[in-house]
Amino acid sequence: MNRGIKSFFYILFLSSNLAWSQDSLRIKEFQEIEISERSKHDMLRLPQIRGTEIYAGKKNEVINMSATNADLSTNNSRQIFSKIPGLSIWENDGSGIQTGISTRGLSPNRSWEFNVRQNGFDISSEVFGYPEAYYAPPTEALERIEIVRGAGSLQYGPQFGGLLNYVTKKRIGNKPLSMESFRTIGSYGLINSFSAIGGKYKKLNYYTYLHQRGAKSWRANSLYKTITGSISVTYDITPKWQINAEYTRMTNLSQQAGGLSDSMFFADPQQSIRGRNWFSTPWNNGAVTLQYAPTENTKFTLKSFGTLAERNSVGFTKPITVADTINTLLGTFNPRQVDRDSYTNFGAELRGIHQYDLFQQKAALSAGVRMYLGQTLRQQQGIGTTELDYELQITAQQNGYDYGRELTFETGNAALFVENLFSLSERLVVTPGFRYELVRSSAEGRINPTPTGEIDERQQDRNILLFGISAEYATSKSSNIYGNFAQGFRPVLFSELTPSGTTEVIDPNLKDASGYNMDLGFRGSLFKNILRFDIGAFRLFYDNRIGTITRDGNPFRTNIGASVSQGLESFVEMNLARMLGEDLENFDLTLFCNYSFIDARYIRWDNPELISDPNKTIENKRVENAPEHILRAGLTINYQGFSVAFNYSFVDEVYTDAANTEAPNATFTTGKLPSYNLIDMTMSYRFIETYQLRAGINNLTNSTYSTRRAGGYPGPGILPGNGRTFYITIGVEL
Numbered sequence: 001m002n003r004g005i006k007s008f009f010y011i012l013f014l015s016s017n018l019a020w021s022q023d024s025l026r027i028k029e030f031q032e033i034e035i036s037e038r039s040k041h042d043m044l045r046l047p048q049i050r051g052t053e054i055y056a057g058k059k060n061e062v063i064n065m066s067a068t069n070a071d072l073s074t075n076n077s078r079q080i081f082s083k084i085p086g087l088s089i090w091e092n093d094g095s096g097i098q099t100g101i102s103t104r105g106l107s108p109n110r111s112w113e114f115n116v117r118q119n120g121f122d123i124s125s126e127v128f129g130y131p132e133a134y135y136a137p138p139t140e141a142l143e144r145i146e147i148v149r150g151a152g153s154l155q156y157g158p159q160f161g162g163l164l165n166y167v168t169k170k171r172i173g174n175k176p177l178s179m180e181s182f183r184t185i186g187s188y189g190l191i192n193s194f195s196a197i198g199g200k201y202k203k204l205n206y207y208t209y210l211h212q213r214g215a216k217s218w219r220a221n222s223l224y225k226t227i228t229g230s231i232s233v234t235y236d237i238t239p240k241w242q243i244n245a246e247y248t249r250m251t252n253l254s255q256q257a258g259g260l261s262d263s264m265f266f267a268d269p270q271q272s273i274r275g276r277n278w279f280s281t282p283w284n285n286g287a288v289t290l291q292y293a294p295t296e297n298t299k300f301t302l303k304s305f306g307t308l309a310e311r312n313s314v315g316f317t318k319p320i321t322v323a324d325t326i327n328t329l330l331g332t333f334n335p336r337q338v339d340r341d342s343y344t345n346f347g348a349e350l351r352g353i354h355q356y357d358l359f360q361q362k363a364a365l366s367a368g369v370r371m372y373l374g375q376t377l378r379q380q381q382g383i384g385t386t387e388l389d390y391e392l393q394i395t396a397q398q399n400g401y402d403y404g405r406e407l408t409f410e411t412g413n414a415a416l417f418v419e420n421l422f423s424l425s426e427r428l429v430v431t432p433g434f435r436y437e438l439v440r441s442s443a444e445g446r447i448n449p450t451p452t453g454e455i456d457e458r459q460q461d462r463n464i465l466l467f468g469i470s471a472e473y474a475t476s477k478s479s480n481i482y483g484n485f486a487q488g489f490r491p492v493l494f495s496e497l498t499p500s501g502t503t504e505v506i507d508p509n510l511k512d513a514s515g516y517n518m519d520l521g522f523r524g525s526l527f528k529n530i531l532r533f534d535i536g537a538f539r540l541f542y543d544n545r546i547g548t549i550t551r552d553g554n555p556f557r558t559n560i561g562a563s564v565s566q567g568l569e570s571f572v573e574m575n576l577a578r579m580l581g582e583d584l585e586n587f588d589l590t591l592f593c594n595y596s597f598i599d600a601r602y603i604r605w606d607n608p609e610l611i612s613d614p615n616k617t618i619e620n621k622r623v624e625n626a627p628e629h630i631l632r633a634g635l636t637i638n639y640q641g642f643s644v645a646f647n648y649s650f651v652d653e654v655y656t657d658a659a660n661t662e663a664p665n666a667t668f669t670t671g672k673l674p675s676y677n678l679i680d681m682t683m684s685y686r687f688i689e690t691y692q693l694r695a696g697i698n699n700l701t702n703s704t705y706s707t708r709r710a711g712g713y714p715g716p717g718i719l720p721g722n723g724r725t726f727y728i729t730i731g732v733e734l
Contacts (some may be wrong), residue, residue, distance in 0.1 A: 015039060018136045033305055040588065043083040043532070043573065045523065046146065048429065052301050052351040053155055054366045054421050055148065056429045057470025057482045059519045059536060063145040068637060069682045070371035072139045073184035073192040073727050074213070077101060079680055079698075080631050082138060082647050084147060085534070085569035086596035088454050092719035094217055095224040096279075099136040100165075103149065104517075104540045105565035105600025105626035106161055108319045108708075110134065111238045113161035113490075115152075119168060119246065121287045121305035125343050126374040127157065128411045128439055129494040134311060135250055135283040136166070138211040138228055140182070140194040150517025150540065151484035154417050154435045154468045155368070158489035160515065160542065170232055170244075171205040172198040172614050172733075182692075182731030190215040190727060203236040218722040219257040221272035226252035242291040248282040253390060259320055259710050259717020261668045269704050269720035274324060276336055277315030277714050278390035284308040285450065292679045297355040304348045311341040312392055314384050319667040320717045338403075339390055339713070347372035347413075347710065361423035372413040376494060378445075379403040382458035398449040407445035408496045414438045419468075427474040437464040462512070464489050479524025482536075486536035487516045492546070507558035515541040515562075521569075540565040543601075547624060547658040558607060563623050565600035574650050588638040593631075600626035602658060625708065627652035627675075633699075641686040649678045656709045668717040669709050675707030676721075694729040698722065 048056035063082050065072075070079035075096025090100035092110040099111050106113040110132035116124045124131045148156070148163040156163045172178040176199045184192035197208035214225035232246040258274030282420045288306035294300075296306045314336050316324045326332040351368035366615050381404030383396040395404040419433030444457040468486030475481060490513040521536020548558040573592040600623035622628070629652040636645040655661065664671030682696035702724040710719050 014130040039434065040067060041532070042069070043571070043592075044144075045253070045534075045672040046148070048421070049353070049364055051354070052299050052353040052366060052368070054353075054364060054419050054431055056421055056431050057484050058151045059149040059482065059521060059534075059538075060152075061534075063147075065139060065142045065144055069643060069647075069684070070139075071680070071682065071698060071727060072189070073186065073583065074098070075136060075139050076680075076698065078649060078678070079647055079682070080081055080145070082634060082649070082687070083571060083573070083592060083594055085571045085594045086538075086567075086598060088630065088651075090625060091721045092706075092708060092710075093222065093224070093254065093256070094722040094725070095215075095226070095254055096139075096213070097136065097224065097226050097254065098134055101164070102161060104161075104538060104567075105542075105563065105598055105623045106540075107625055111161075111164055112493075113159060114164040115157040115159045115162070117156070117163065117165045118248070118285060120165060120288065120289075121285075121303055121349075122345065122347060122372075123166075123283075123285050123307060125307075125309065125311065125341070126345060126376050126494070127372065128410070128413060128491050129374065129409050129441060130341075130343075131159070131493070133164075134281040134430065136310070137168060137230075137248065138194060138209075138213075140211065141168050141209050141228075141230065142194065143167050148680070149519065149538075150488060151468060151470055151486040151519060153466060153488050153517070154419060154433045155366075155484045157415070158435065158437060158464060158466055158487075160488040160490060160513075160540065162515065162517075168230070168232065168246075169196075169198065169207050170234055171200050171207050172196070174200050176201040179734045182729050184694075184727050184729040186215070187725035188216045188218055190725075192727075192729075205234040207232045218256075218404045218725060219255075219270050219272055219312065219720065221275040221277075222255050222257040224254035226250065233367070240293050244289040244291075245287075247286040248284070249688075250281075252282075253278065253280045253430060255279075255390075256315065256714030257478065258315075258317075259668060259719055260711045261320055261717060262664050262671065264320075265706065265718045265720060266704070269706075270723065274316060274715045275318060276324065276333065276388050277317065278313065278712060279315075280310075280312045280390065282310050282312075298353070298692055300350070300352040302348070302350050304346075307343060307345040309343045311343075312339070314338045314392055315713065315715070317713055317715050319669075320715065321667065324388040333386045333388075335395065336384040336717070337380075338384040338394060339380045340382075340392065340403075341379075342377045343374070345372070345374040361425070362421075363423060364421040364474030365418075366420070366647025367418045368416070370413070370415040370417075372411070374413075374414075378405070378407045378409065380405040401446070401449045404449050405445075405447050407443060407447070407494075408442075410442045412438075412440040430471045430473070432467075432469045434468070435466045437462070438466065439464070441491065443494070459582060475522075476524070478529070479522070479526065481520075481522050483518075483520040485516060485518050487514070489514050507556065509559075510546060510557075511544045511559050512543060513544045513546060514541050514557075528578075530575050533571060535568075535570040535572070537568055538566060545623075556671065560618060561602050561606045562604040563600060563602045564597060565623065565626065567597040567599050569596045570594070575578060586640045588636070590636045590638075591634070595632075595634045596630045598626055598628055598630070600628075616659065618658045618660070621658060622655055624657050625654050627654050643682075643684045645682045647680045647682075649680075651676055651707070664711070669711045671709070673706050673709065674701055677701075678703055678705065690733050692729075692731045694727075694731075696727055698725045698727075700724065 005395040028318040044062040046055040100108040100110040112131045116133040145167040152162040181195035192213040198207035208231040211228040228250040234244040256277040257272035290302045292300045353366045355364045415436040421431045439462040442459040466487040470484035492510045518539040523534035543562045605619040631650040634647040653675045679700040684694040
């Protein structure tokens with residue numbers, strides 16, 4: 001068979017004792033086992049206890065990648081996260097190299113309000129100082145994606161968004177050697193290749209893959225290519241001891257089309273007037289995990305991890321009203337700006353759990369400690385070449401310096417968390433807890449190439465104590481009422497401590513943000529799993545919020561006050577085929593609806609003097625980039641190996657600054673973005689148990705839409721989402 005015809009999805013996943021199908025009202029613990037057939041549900045829940053962690057009463061979602069109908073060839077976030085209520089998604093290049101999501105009125109910028117992890121360890125640039133997630137694993141390599149909302153802050157960190165954890169596969173089947181591979185072609189030269197081998201030999205499990213993807217992209221002056229390789233090896237030393245080692249490397253290069261003015265966007269969103277902007281983020285992640293279970297009720301996990309990575313860009317990022325030529329007739333271009341970051345992060349986490357009886361009821365104590373050291377070297381405003389291609393060469397010095405700005409940031413972090421699950425009855429469990437953070441941040445270097453630009457080491461120490469509590473009441477064997485409260489904290493980021501090289505101006509007196517998350521909801525299943533649901537209310541208080549207003553015609557980032565996000569998040573899924581009878585094994589007809597109402601508003605305005613009109617205030621204004629209504633719905637039909645799915649998305653209009661500016665400013669970096677509707681269609685056919693065909697059309701109606709405006713890189717202005725594209729995949733498992 002042609003080597004290009006190889007692909008597959010065969011995934012180990014969750015056991016049947018997840019919250020949807022509990023057969024007892026006592027504490028439930030998750031066990032990962034191999035299953036011979038794919039789970040039919042692509043949306044699952046974490047149990048009360050899984051490994052060394054407690055999830056009782058916490059709002060969470062698990063995306064089962066083996067059952068999803070999403071476009072995996074491009075990591076299509078809109079489809080992968082379609083059943084997560086309240087999720088705001090930034091889409092602006094279609095490459096899938098990075099994921100930009102958020103919930104509850106938070107910023108989706110590279111998912112930086114989440115604690116982003118892979119297999120339980122940090123993978124972002126720097127957790128406290130610069131938490132942007134420039135790397136996301138290829139979804140073909142994933143077993144599941146776990147999301148724990150803000151209440152997860154006690155176990156993982158103080159982030160308001162909670163946890164976003166990518167869980168990769170650890171093996172394929174039970175044979176010593178198995179493989180999976182697929183090839184995808186699609187619009188605008190899309191070529192996607194994923195191949196993996198793995199298996200089990202005695203006490204050894206292993207999995208390794210190579211992924212490559214590239215395309216010219218939907219917009220002019222845009223293309224990308226990415227290569228990711230990974231290896232994971234797990235060895236069962238004894239029945240009580242297990243060790244795992246894993247390493248992942250990603251390299252990528254993308255040409256960035258830049259922003260548009262509003263008139264350009266509505267006239268032709270595919271156009272671009274920036275053809276020399278390039279971006280690359282080589283990434284290395286690794287971890288060694290040691291697990292020890294001395295007894296059935298006691299478990300420990302020690303995880304050591306590290307990240308060595310870079311962020312490199314070169315381009316002309318002046319406002320789009322400034323031409324990128326010195327002489328149009330001769331085709332002479334401006335020198336480009338070169339910006340480079342390097343990240344060196346190391347850490348270790350020790351976690352343990354002990355389950356015990358208390359007053360004839362089950363209880364569990366979970367605790368952990370964490371040590372983390374991160375260093376960021378930032379070199380910005382270098383004078384680059386006048387050429388077209390990706391080059392990081394510096395062509396001229398500034399007062400003897402290669403870069404106009406050179407800074408070194410360091411973060412040291414030690415943390416302790418404790419949670420205890422108490423069973424107050426056969427149905428009710430309560431889990432109080434706390435997290436104590438020690439954070440030391442320092443910065444030194446030079447913010448400009450003048451003698452006064454040098455800054456001595458600036459150091460700030462923080463001692464943060466966060467409290468939380470969660471509760472869960474089982475209304476039946478398959479449903480429960482849950483509620484939680486947890487405090488959150490967000491330090492000022494490195495990028496917010498120094499002046500920016502774009503049109504955005506930074507307030508030098510920024511303060512840390514703090515606040516809390518609250519949830520109250522009802523979730524589970526009814527009528528023998530025919531109807532599955534999670535309906536809840538939430539409240540997020542965010543004090544000293546850092547946001548953007550328009551001052552003197554330019555964006556200005558500052559502590560603009562306090563905001564409250566509150567509303568409703570709901571998910572309902574019904575298997576219409578099962579309503580007709582239990583014996584329809586080869587036919588499924590599933591309908592889901594995911595709706596959220598998010599009232600995200602500023603309740604306090606701290607800087608009225610910063611707005612030219614003294615009568616103008618942001619109090620009661622909507623939080624920027626926070627759509628009030630998000631609706632996603634879908635219909636899936638499965639019959640004898642054939643599947644077709646339609647997904648619909650509606651996202652409400654958003655403001656892009658805190659002052660809720662309606663009309664765009666002179667650089668088109670602020671101004672309202674309209675609501676949009678999208679329809680996606682996917683199809684798949686599995687035959688002879690080994691082969692699979694997949695195809696899809698994204699943005700079926702070719703709608704024009706945008707999810708964000710950029711203030712700096714990859715170029716100020718509106719960044720359009722992709723129009724209609726298609727793909728087709730063929731694969732095999734051996």
